[in-house]
Amino acid sequence: MQDSQTSETTQKTIEETIVSGILSAKIRPGTRLSENQLATLFGVSRTRVREAMMRLETRGIVHVSPRRGWFVVEPSAEEAIAVYEARRVIEAGLLRSMRVLTDEGRKALDAHLNEEKTAMAAGDRQRLTYLMGDFHIRIAELSGNAIIVDILRDLTARTILISMLYQSEFHAAQSHDGHCRIFEAMQAGDFVRAAELSVDHLDEVEMGLDLTTRPDPLSELRSSLSLPPKTVPSVSQLSDPKNHNIKGAIKTC
Amino acid sequence: MQDSQTSETTQKTIEETIVSGILSAKIRPGTRLSENQLATLFGVSRTRVREAMMRLETRGIVHVSPRRGWFVVEPSAEEAIAVYEARRVIEAGLLRSMRVLTDEGRKALDAHLNEEKTAMAAGDRQRLTYLMGDFHIRIAELSGNAIIVDILRDLTARTILISMLYQSEFHAAQSHDGHCRIFEAMQAGDFVRAAELSVDHLDEVEMGLDLTTRPDPLSELRSSLSLPPKTVPSVSQLSDPKNHNIKGAIKTC
DNA sequence: CTTTCCTGTCTTGTATGCAAGATAGCCAGA
DNA sequence: TCTGGCTATCTTGCATACAAGACAGGAAAG
Incomplete structure (x- = not known):
């Protein structure tokens, strides 16, 4: 028997639910994560949702656009x-x-x-x-x-x-x-x-x-206006992915 | 000129202050981090202090003992x-x-x-x-x-x-x-x-x-009572630190 | 038709209030 | 002296209230 109400659940469930949703590709990048919706969904107040969001933010999973909302990250x-x-x-x-x-x-x-x-x-x-x-x-x-x-x-x-x-x-x-x-x-x-x-x-x-x-739909416009790219961690000094021979062969082991 | 009040500072300052305090060995492990004290110290409410603590917790820097307080971690x-x-x-x-x-x-x-x-x-x-x-x-x-x-x-x-x-x-x-x-x-x-x-x-x-x-002062008692050790990530399969010859020689380069 | 501005609504940001557990200290009783 | 328990106080846990920015949609002006 399964409650439609997922309340009664323990502390970290919001965080884990979202992460496992991502790991199983059920949550797409850019998905809006409304504090209010999550709060009612999990039967808690916004406070706890926010805590989960903050944690996920430091883990690089979501980000917040000020006064606009939380979103699953869309890596550049x-x-x-x-x-x-x-x-x-x-x-x-x-x-x-x-x-x-x-x-x-x-x-x-x-x-x-x-x-x-x-x-x-x-x-x-x-x-x-x-x-x-x-x-x-x-x-x-x-x-x-x-x-x-x-x-x-x-x-x-x-x-x-x-x-x-x-x-x-x-x-x-x-x-x-x-x-x-x-x-x-x-x-x-x-x-x-x-x-x-x-x-x-x-x-x-x-x-x-x-x-x-x-990458982002504005990249062309951005470059034609010669604005700086978003936030670019340079990777120049690291080994580039080698031009490895990709064998498409399916091999069961 | 320097305010005694560190207010007006931007969002992440609490987090960064604590981390840099640790990096420069000015904050000892086990240090109590009272939400109220930090709040008055930084001129904000407990809410923002808590957010910083949550972030630091996911970074493995602090931990919370329920209804007792936040503490800088004391790694086992x-x-x-x-x-x-x-x-x-x-x-x-x-x-x-x-x-x-x-x-x-x-x-x-x-x-x-x-x-x-x-x-x-x-x-x-x-x-x-x-x-x-x-x-x-x-x-x-x-x-x-x-x-x-x-x-x-x-x-x-x-x-x-x-x-x-x-x-x-x-x-x-x-x-x-x-x-x-x-x-x-x-x-x-x-x-x-x-x-x-x-x-x-x-x-x-x-x-x-x-x-x-x-490690912890109770370890002897704990083992003599044959209680399980605290939380043990087993490292058995990883390479142990080698018995490397430690040369104490001071060499300027 | 286009542009501009205004306002209502929705979002997060932040502070605050209250609940409830943990702790220390005191006091009484053995 | 020691033990047990009570209480005052301090802590975090959590919800809520309100502030303030962002945005959409419509009205008015050109």
């Missing part, structure tokens, strides 16, 4: 690049630091990859989006380091928002293949290789984005 | 280990991903290391603590990736809290030496070596901690 092309770069840095660093893959870990990843395969067969795109992001979180969980898990979860949420904005087609098979390769390297105990594969995988996904289409 | 030994592990992962991953050290970058780091030397000569411990942490943030800034900079800034703040809790002596010369080595490797364009040195450096600092003394 520059921010998208920075997110992928951060993920490459952290995930590769994490894999390189690993020494063993425990049997539990192996089982967990194996089960996860099977879920991916099942969802692919079923064509369940939302679930697939969730699983594709969750794979990386699972790897972080193997490390047992809660700090890194939290960081990667938030970055994954942003990644999903990015793909909803800039990803024309969803290359699920390709991603699944990348995950399998990483898993294989881990099973072989070759974590350096796993790290490299992880970088390649993120490069592939990033290169599957069309970062020229959507 | 396990959390301390997790923080250092996260820093090793991220900083090594970052250095490995770098390709060039620009001339500005070289100058910035060089200037920083000179500041460290000056502060060491002056014996200004608070400033030294700040600079020792800031070095790592400077490196992150070189990457131009704002996401990584923010993450490392918060981790550095936590690191400083950890050293205030667990560090008996302050091996400034040793840290400075480590920074110099990293800088030299970067200048030589050997970022892989820089990453390794960074890991070694963090290992050194971590091993300079006495993680058995302070």
Whole structure:
């Protein structure tokens, strides 16, 4: 039995609900999050909704436009690049630091990859989006380091928002293949290789984005008026995503 | 001219003030942060103080004990280990991903290391603590990736809290030496070596901690009653800090 | 038809008030 | 002296009230 009223729920539910909504691609970037609506929806006052929004803001998930409203972030092309770069840095660093893959870990990843395969067969795109992001979180969980898990979860949420904005087609098979390769390297105990594969995988996904289409509708106008671009974290000195050979081949593992 | 009233200041000042107070070791772990006191201090109402506290809480800087108060976090030994592990992962991953050290970058780091030397000569411990942490943030800034900079800034703040809790002596010369080595490797364009040195450096600092003394005063009682330890992110599968040869030699560079 | 301005409505920003738990200190009783 | 309990006070938790900016829509002027 399920109340239509979601009250009685504990403190962090608003935050978690929104994040998991994003992780499963049920909430689109730019979605308006009205304090009043959320308040009535969750059966609390605006105060608590605001607290959740503030937390989500520091996590880079939502932003507020003063006296206009809260919105799920719409990462710019520059921010998208920075997110992928951060993920490459952290995930590769994490894999390189690993020494063993425990049997539990192996089982967990194996089960996860099977879920991916099942969802692919079923064509369940939302679930697939969730699983594709969750794979990386699972790897972080193997490390047992809660700090890194939290960081990667938030970055994954942003990644999903990015793909909803800039990803024309969803290359699920390709991603699944990348995950399998990483898993294989881990099973072989070759974590350096796993790290490299992880970088390649993120490069592939990033290169599957069309970062020229959507950035902001004003970009052309903005540049023709020679106004400064929005907020540009320069990434010049970091490694660019390599021109990796993208093999479209579907390989089940 | 300086108002005793710090009102009129902009939104994020409370948050930033506290963080920079921690980064410069002026605020100790466990410090009580009363909403009322901060409110009068900053000339605002409790509402805005609370917002700042919530943000700091999601950043891992403060925590709230329900209806007792807000406190600057006192990381447990396990959390301390997790923080250092996260820093090793991220900083090594970052250095490995770098390709060039620009001339500005070289100058910035060089200037920083000179500041460290000056502060060491002056014996200004608070400033030294700040600079020792800031070095790592400077490196992150070189990457131009704002996401990584923010993450490392918060981790550095936590690191400083950890050293205030667990560090008996302050091996400034040793840290400075480590920074110099990293800088030299970067200048030589050997970022892989820089990453390794960074890991070694963090290992050194971590091993300079006495993680058995302070954890919580109840740990003995707790274990003798066989209660579960507080909140333990297991780090078993991650590389342990290596038994690196700690050379106490002071080397100016 | 276009432009400008005005006003009503909706949004967040901020302060404040009250509820309720936690704590310290005191007092009484053994 | 020690123990138990009561109360005054301080803390955060949460809701609400009001302020003030943003915006849409319509009316009036050109």
